Amino acid sequence: MRLGMQIKEVAERLNTTARTIRFYEEKGLITPKKDTVNDYRYFSEKDLVRLSTILALREVGVRVDEIKELLDHPTISIPEYLNIQRSVLYEKWIEMRDMIETIDDMVKETTSDSVLPENFYDLAHHLSNLKRIRKSWKDRWNFDGQATHYDENIKRQGHRFNVHEGYDTVLEKIKNKINLNLGDTCLDIGIGTGNLGAKFLPLGVKVIGVDQSEKMLITCKEKHPEIETRKGHFLALPILDHSVEAVVSSYALHHLPDDQKLIALEEMTRVLKSGGQICIGDLMFKNQLHREQVLSSFREAENQLAIDCIEDEFYADQSLLVEWLSYHGFQVEKQQINDILGFVYARLIN
Known part of the structure; x- marks a missing residue:
């Protein structure tokens, strides 16, 4: 043999x-x-x-x-190998696209009568900064380790500070707000174990789930075999341009600092078809003033646990998300569900 x-x-x-x-x-x-x-x-x-x-x-x-x-794990399956290849290739492709766009901008600068070296330096610095940001995200929260027991550890109520208060409400709100037809494609970023993305399956919608955690993707696939899972992250989505009708995300965007959140919105916009929709349910405040008010109330209540949890993450400033989306051609709706949980819906107008 x-x-x-x-x-x-x-x-x-x-x-x-x-x-x-x-x-x-x-x-x-x-x-x-x-x-x-x-x-x-x-x-x-x-x-x-x-x-x-x-x-x-x-x-x-x-x-x-x-x-x-x-490839640290010797027992990686063949689909996982292919997923890794695809994820890395998309990151390189996006990096090349950034470089081409920067060169295009430099060419435009050379057509003017007066060319300032500072303009070139600024463009080169912008490109370097983009590359740094796209590569800088690290998993400080050990999502691979959380995957197996993630669902049972989500506490809907109780506790002195409960980040998942309103969890089921916001997932249902996202499902009801997104308008999709049979055969449409919905991208769920930071899909985790698939709790949000799975809500669209009964509608006959194709769901693609992206997550940086291989273990989360394995758990998601075990729970929902119909979901197509892809390894990737907010800053380099493994999705072709203009290929999905909707992008959704829940309890994931708050792992990115504000500058990275805006790049994430750019990536979401890149993959959307004309008239596409974005819906985000996540830990966020209405604005900076609201954040300070909430933190102040926790200080008065001597709830240090709540303060530590908020300061350990990157809760979004809802007003910044709305401002960016509105400026880039979206019609936007927003809602604050509780002190720390917000909802943003945006439809691309074109």
Whole structure:
């Protein structure tokens, strides 16, 4: 019985070299089985998929140590390998798009009679800042570790400070507000275990769920096999331009600082079709004054837990979201559901 493909066959099939394959083996990225008699390496089909993922990521410039971190779990399934490839390729594609747009702006500057070097520096700095922001998001909350018990840990009521008060209300409100037809596509960003996205399935809507946590995506897929799950995040959505009718998100945007929230809104707008809708239910205040009023009331009540929870996250300023959306061609509705939970609905007018 044949154990698998030998290294020369693999190299030929993947259009690479045996030397390259041995290099990745030395770096611990692949671990093919070895025949105890002749010490030959034998590669399974899953080894080939893992190796093709490594080659694809290297092709777009991902460093070996970064690949090792991405593929840290040796039991990753084939769909997960493909999900990782897609996520990284979309990030690189968005980065290239940013570069092209910056160069276009620089070309426009050179057509004027007076060209100031400062203009070029500003554009280059803007591009560098975009790249930094898109790559800077880190999971400080260990969502992979939360995935298995996430649903049972959501407390709807009680506690001295309950961030999930109004959870079911806002999810239902998003479902009722979004107007979708049979066959439309809805993108749920930060889908988690699928509690929001699943509400659109009975309507015959295609739901794509994006999350940076692989474990959350696995749990979501186990609960709702009909949902298409994709690894990604707010700042680099693994979705083509103008391809969805609606974007929804719940209890996720507050993990981004304000400057990143605006880039997230740009990404949402990029993937929307003409007349598309955005609906966000999340931890937010009406504005900065409202935030200070709420914090002041918690101080008076000596509720340090509430203050610490708020200051540990990036609760949105609803007024900033509304201002950005209105300026970029959306008709916007807003509502504050309770002191810390808000709702924003926007329809693209064009």
